[in-house]
Amino acid sequence: MPPANLNALRVFSTVAEHGNIQCAAEVLNLSRGAVSQRIKQIELEIGTPLLVRGARGVSLTPAGKRCHAAMTEALAIIDSALSDVAGHDGWITLHIGPSFMAKWMMPRMERFRKAFPWVSLATEIHNRVMDRGLGRGEIAIWPDTAPDPNPAHQSRHLTELRLAAVCSPDFLRPDWPMGPETLLTLPLLQDGHRRWDRLAEATGQRPAHAPLNFGRSALALDAAMNGHGVAIAPHHMIEADLRAKRLVEIWFPPEPSNEGLYMSWAKEQNGGRHLRRVVDWFLVEFGQGHRRQE
Amino acid sequence: MPPANLNALRVFSTVAEHGNIQCAAEVLNLSRGAVSQRIKQIELEIGTPLLVRGARGVSLTPAGKRCHAAMTEALAIIDSALSDVAGHDGWITLHIGPSFMAKWMMPRMERFRKAFPWVSLATEIHNRVMDRGLGRGEIAIWPDTAPDPNPAHQSRHLTELRLAAVCSPDFLRPDWPMGPETLLTLPLLQDGHRRWDRLAEATGQRPAHAPLNFGRSALALDAAMNGHGVAIAPHHMIEADLRAKRLVEIWFPPEPSNEGLYMSWAKEQNGGRHLRRVVDWFLVEFGQGHRRQE
DNA sequence: ACCGAGCCATTAGAAAACCTAACGACGGGA
DNA sequence: TCCCGTCGTTAGGTTTTCTAATGGCTCGGT
Numbered sequence: 031m032p033p034a035n036l037n038a039l040r041v042f043s044t045v046a047e048h049g050n051i052q053c054a055a056e057v058l059n060l061s062r063g064a065v066s067q068r069i070k071q072i073e074l075e076i077g078t079p080l081l082v083r084g085a086r087g088v089s090l091t092p093a094g095k096r097c098h099a100a101m102t103e104a105l106a107i108i109d110s111a112l113s114d115v116a117g118h119d120g121w122i123t124l125h126i127g128p129s130f131m132a133k134w135m136m137p138r139m140e141r142f143r144k145a146f147p148w149v150s151l152a153t154e155i156h157n158r159v160m161d162r163g164l165g166r167g168e169i170a171i172w173p174d175t176a177p178d179p180n181p182a183h184q185s186r187h188l189t190e191l192r193l194a195a196v197c198s199p200d201f202l203r204p205d206w207p208m209g210p211e212t213l214l215t216l217p218l219l220q221d222g223h224r225r226w227d228r229l230a231e232a233t234g235q236r237p238a239h240a241p242l243n244f245g246r247s248a249l250a251l252d253a254a255m256n257g258h259g260v261a262i263a264p265h266h267m268i269e270a271d272l273r274a275k276r277l278v279e280i281w282f283p284p285e286p287s288n289e290g291l292y293m294s295w296a297k298e299q300n301g302g303r304h305l306r307r308v309v310d311w312f313l314v315e316f317g318q319g320h321r322r323q324e
Numbered sequence: 325m326p327p328a329n330l331n332a333l334r335v336f337s338t339v340a341e342h343g344n345i346q347c348a349a350e351v352l353n354l355s356r357g358a359v360s361q362r363i364k365q366i367e368l369e370i371g372t373p374l375l376v377r378g379a380r381g382v383s384l385t386p387a388g389k390r391c392h393a394a395m396t397e398a399l400a401i402i403d404s405a406l407s408d409v410a411g412h413d414g415w416i417t418l419h420i421g422p423s424f425m426a427k428w429m430m431p432r433m434e435r436f437r438k439a440f441p442w443v444s445l446a447t448e449i450h451n452r453v454m455d456r457g458l459g460r461g462e463i464a465i466w467p468d469t470a471p472d473p474n475p476a477h478q479s480r481h482l483t484e485l486r487l488a489a490v491c492s493p494d495f496l497r498p499d500w501p502m503g504p505e506t507l508l509t510l511p512l513l514q515d516g517h518r519r520w521d522r523l524a525e526a527t528g529q530r531p532a533h534a535p536l537n538f539g540r541s542a543l544a545l546d547a548a549m550n551g552h553g554v555a556i557a558p559h560h561m562i563e564a565d566l567r568a569k570r571l572v573e574i575w576f577p578p579e580p581s582n583e584g585l586y587m588s589w590a591k592e593q594n595g596g597r598h599l600r601r602v603v604d605w606f607l608v609e610f611g612q613g614h615r616r617q618e
Numbered sequence: 619a620c621c622g623a624g625c626c627a628t629t630a631g632a633a634a635a636c637c638t639a640a641c642g643a644c645g646g647g648a
Numbered sequence: 649t650c651c652c653g654t655c656g657t658t659a660g661g662t663t664t665t666c667t668a669a670t671g672g673c674t675c676g677g678t
Contacts, residue, residue: 031410031442033334039402040330052625061666061668063669064665068665075597076406076411077410084625086624087624087625088626096408097409100405104397104401104402105398108328111390112328112370112394114390115390119371346655356656358637362636377655379654
């Protein structure tokens, strides 16, 4: 017998546990077809069917039961040895602001957990940008006008800060869209960045009412959602609420912000493969593909 | 920790057993570089060095020892289960003629053994072409003028029967090369196919001496090697002796033979993956690449 | 009986993993 | 010091593996 493909056997084992290819595929982060193929591959290699395909999932043949039992036992031994031996760099600390946490990270937590089931994520919320350097396994995400200049860090641009004015769909009035002049007559909601104030200054106009101030972007957005007025925020913070129709975009500032969102992490000499994968995940979430220009 | 690459772990285990990457690579039918990379891959994945590279082979770190122990145990469990379960089609019977065995198969036995360490090969020597049909795991190789017509068989053309006249290098005379007329004045050695006789008939010439007849091509060739005369044989039977300079080619018949060497095996509905691989091996040995036109 | 939902298999083509070949480095023994 | 045996690294080609799309099957409800 040619040495069996152990990775394929593990896939089989997962299927055997679930009694269902679809389900196993999800757990393994694979497509159904991939799992199906791997199992067929093993069956061809060892020359015996391992599972019976039914309309309601799969069940094991006797040979399949034997294999599954052996794999379970073997995998337990291997996993135990590996977790004894593995460098425990499965801890990652994420330093972010409260609103980024509430509006961007929270909606993606489930996906993160699924992509990195073995990573223990600690999130630290900071009200202002961290002043100390990043250590091993730490990632910071913050808006800025340039990449992190700290030479011990690596830094990547994630996205522009595209601003948008949003309000509750109930708040919508028949005379949309409107210019900035009309906009400034409405109840305005702003956060610590005071973007309405700055906008008023820039255009020389004066709001009809002084804007309502909130300590955090997330609170201003929540107020907007509840129909209290018009908030202004970076696009990445409102994506989820727009999709859920809790907010609608009613206006965009004429000129783009000169700020961007940046991610930094400590340069790692070796190990740190996990960190790098998490970093890549953020890049992909922000549509940055996987260019490792490093 | 992301699920480890079990195939890579097996490679590591082999290296650990041999204490030597080079050696392990040979056992695994891989190049050194491949093995080296696999191990580096694991070390990165688990974040710990597993072996210490020295000028005189490699030795295990404590982590490496732990992993190797676990892998040994786990692989024993898996192998045991698989050999319980596997359809035992690792038996292959090869039906060939005695000279094909002596002159083509024997020089390749070592390579065959290395390519299919798990296959038990039984070779059955037949003095004339088999008259019964082929069963599961049986392969026949025979010269013929057309593919095996038996509908239960699959058949592939392996090579033309390119004939060549050969003799010992010591037998070589200063007046080479020579035409067929001169050739027919020499001591001729032929096998059951009586190719010299047929050649004489075809050209209307008559040999100076009646050719010496041998029951098997291999015997005629051995006689030629010992300087007793000139033998005529298909090219695939003399390749090895030509390479080893035990024979030299001195003449080729003007027109190609209309015969070819064909390989047949029973059509298999499923399983029989091993047979198929062996079949492919023969094809590759005969320079047929791997067109699976099936 | 018919339809739709829930599975699974099978493809071709794209993506990723893998292997080889060629080179360079390093240490130990002559 | 040179040579031999070993390992590491890289670029490039090859094989494996994955995805996405399609089709078939069996159930249970209407």
